[in-house]
Amino acid sequence: MKIVVGHLYPDYLNIYADRGNIAVLSRRAAWRGHELEVRSVSVGDPLQPNEHDLLYIGGGQDREQALVAQDLASKAEGILEAVGEGSAVLAVCGGYQLLGRSYRDFHGLDLPGIGLLPFDTIAGDKRMIGDVLLECELEPGVRRTLAGFENHVGRTRLDPGAHPLGRVVAGFGNDGESGFEGCRVGRVVGTYLHGPLLPRNPWFADWLLVQALAHRLGEAPELIPLPDELETEAHAVSARRAESRGGRH
Numbered sequence: 591m592k593i594v595v596g597h598l599y600p601d602y603l604n605i606y607a608d609r610g611n612i613a614v615l616s617r618r619a620a621w622r623g624h625e626l627e628v629r630s631v632s633v634g635d636p637l638q639p640n641e642h643d644l645l646y647i648g649g650g651q652d653r654e655q656a657l658v659a660q661d662l663a664s665k666a667e668g669i670l671e672a673v674g675e676g677s678a679v680l681a682v683c684g685g686y687q688l689l690g691r692s693y694r695d696f697h698g699l700d701l702p703g704i705g706l707l708p709f710d711t712i713a714g715d716k717r718m719i720g721d722v723l724l725e726c727e728l729e730p731g732v733r734r735t736l737a738g739f740e741n742h743v744g745r746t747r748l749d750p751g752a753h754p755l756g757r758v759v760a761g762f763g764n765d766g767e768s769g770f771e772g773c774r775v776g777r778v779v780g781t782y783l784h785g786p787l788l789p790r791n792p793w794f795a796d797w798l799l800v801q802a803l804a805h806r807l808g809e810a811p812e813l814i815p816l817p818d819e820l821e822t823e824a825h826a827v828s829a830r831r832a833e834s835r836g837g838r839h
């Protein structure tokens with residue numbers, strides 16, 4: 591099965607090797623006999639709402655975000671339509687911030703978001719940096735952890751009733767106060783976790799592949815399990831580093 595991924599602004603938003611997430615999705619798809627076709631969608635490129643099974647946008651500093659924000663806002667209608675028709679989305683840090691309604695950067699510049707996710711983000715005066723550990727429950731009663739690295743000045747405030755990606759076990763999370771991190775609406779996930787995220791969180795990489803395949807097939811398939819010893823060890827190392835920071839900040 592071909593899975594089509596739209597990689598938004600790979601030439602601008604790729605801080606902390608976030609493109610490694612694409613490499614993991616490609617390999618884990620191939621190990622199950624699927625082909626991941628990655629198509630770059632950058633400034634000035636058209637975005638066809640029904641073209642992609644998964645849209646991916648990585649992170650970047652305020653400067654890179656300012657370079658793409660207007661173009662991303664011009665794609666908002668197409669992205670919202672794609673999500674309405676079941677496309678999945680993974681957005682990391684700077685890309686995550688721009689999926690909200692707005693991002694006020696460190697210099698007070700208001701960047702438009704696309705309003706896909708229910709929040710606003712405002713830069714604070716302290717950069718939140720370090721290893722992070724989250725507890726997630728994407729399916730009722732199934733609790734799993736995500737480990738990663740965060741580096742952001744943005745404080746993301748979810749609207750009342752909005753669903754976070756997970757509860758902060760260690761680290762700052764969305765704003766260093768709420769105790770939660772990320773945001774999830776259906777097949778759309780935004781998170782501050784870099785790393786890159788997916789090599790050390792194989793269950794989540796597979797969850798994203800299932801969402802993308804569900805868009806293509808109309809129903810969520812079962813994926814054969816993979817021998818994830820190395821990935822599991824990488825997760826454990828990252829989780830231990832986060833926990834050694836001494837809990838939530």
Ligand code: GLN
Pocket residue numbers: 605648649650651652655682683684685687741742743744745
């Ligand atoms: N520029 C944003 C911030 O500092 C996002 C940073 C990032 O993508 N790592 O909050």
